[in-house]
């Protein structure tokens with residue numbers, strides 16, 4: 001039997017065929033790596049099981065924030081892990097909340113350090129039956145006392161402790177109390193901060209493809225300046241911050257950063273205009289900060305822009321384009337006093353250009369963090385936790401505050 005189709009029918013079939021090709025392409029490109037996550041979860045269990053046979057171990061599990069951005073979660077997981085180590089307890093780590101899909105995924109898919117020698121929370125009840133857990137609430141003001149009190153409690157004899165309240169809350173992270181934590185935390189970061197190998201692969205690939213130097217002291221690729229261009233949904237958020245008179249967040253408030261990195265005029269939290277000026281800077285102000293950093297660095301002519309542009313934040317691309325055009329303008333560069341035989345910036349690239357293979361999209365943010373950490377100069381936003389995390393990592397690596405500018 002011969003199947004005969006009208007021209008309309010053929011067109012219909014062809015359309016279906018093409019649509020399924022497109023759908024297949026996007027499915028492959030955007031599908032999260034569920035199989036790989038399952039494998040990591042199994043590995044976490046195996047490694048945790050090995051650990052629990054140890055004699056004399058003490059454990060601590062914390063109530064943690066779940067569902068905020070990557071760096072908000074990362075920052076507190078690292079601080080909790082640090083606190084556990086300071087008090088000779090095994091940190092009970094919880095899955096990472098991948099906010100965009102509201103899924104819990106294995107922590108070792110994102111950060112490796114806090115999982116090493118730690119216990120997966122999947123085994124917590126087995127290792128610490130509820131009746132053997134001491135539940136504590138640590139509510140201490142002023143905040144300067146909180147960290148010390150937490151250590152006193154965790155130094156106690158109980159084998160298992162669960163801290164029921166969320167001790168590293170926003171107000172704590174914005175308070176000067178964290179300055180006292182910094183010296184030890186800085187050492188912690190330099191010893192325990194570690195990306196998993198699948199993220200290191202992406203970072204390596206991005207560095208090679210974009211020709212970015214992998215360390216200021218090496219000579220592969222071009223030296224570059226990284227700038228965190230926090231736009232997208234930030235304007236509304238900044239308005240909220242200015243109405244509620246918020247200061248910079250966590251590591252951007254360190255005295256060293258305040259005296260060497262904060263770009264004038266000084267932030268005045270009692271002045272809404274001042275908060276907006278720092279939180280949602282004009283393109284001119286952004287260009288001023290770049291001028292100030294590159295004016296005396298004739299060798300620095302490449303830029304990597306970290307941004308949150310996506311389908312839902314298209315205007316970010318338009319602003320990026322304007323910055324790119326201004327930076328490549330040689331007349332403007334000369335007028336701004338750039339030294340050397342300059343024609344403005346030679347090479348400018350951004351987050352959207354990092355090479356991402358199917359299944360790798362969840363880790364793009366980690367690539368941004370690391371590229372900004374490795375840059376010769378970093379310019380960031382004092383109200384952003386991504387910036388704060390990068391500042392901490394750079395200083396922990398021995399980087400100088402002068403090579404950082406906080407908008």
Ligand SMILES: *[C@@H]1O[C@H](CO)[C@@H](O)[C@H](O)[C@H]1NC(C)=O
Nearest residue numbers: 130131132133134135162164
């Ligand atoms: C401690 O808190 C956990 C979880 O909230 C609960 O299951 C457990 O029974 C509590 N333990 C004690 C001794 O109150």
Ligand SMILES: *[C@@H]1O[C@H](CO)[C@@H](O)[C@H](O)[C@H]1NC(C)=O
Nearest residue numbers: 265268271272273274275277
């Ligand atoms: C508030 O900040 C803006 C921007 O820096 C500044 O121009 C203005 O003079 C400040 N107002 C007061 C009252 O300090």
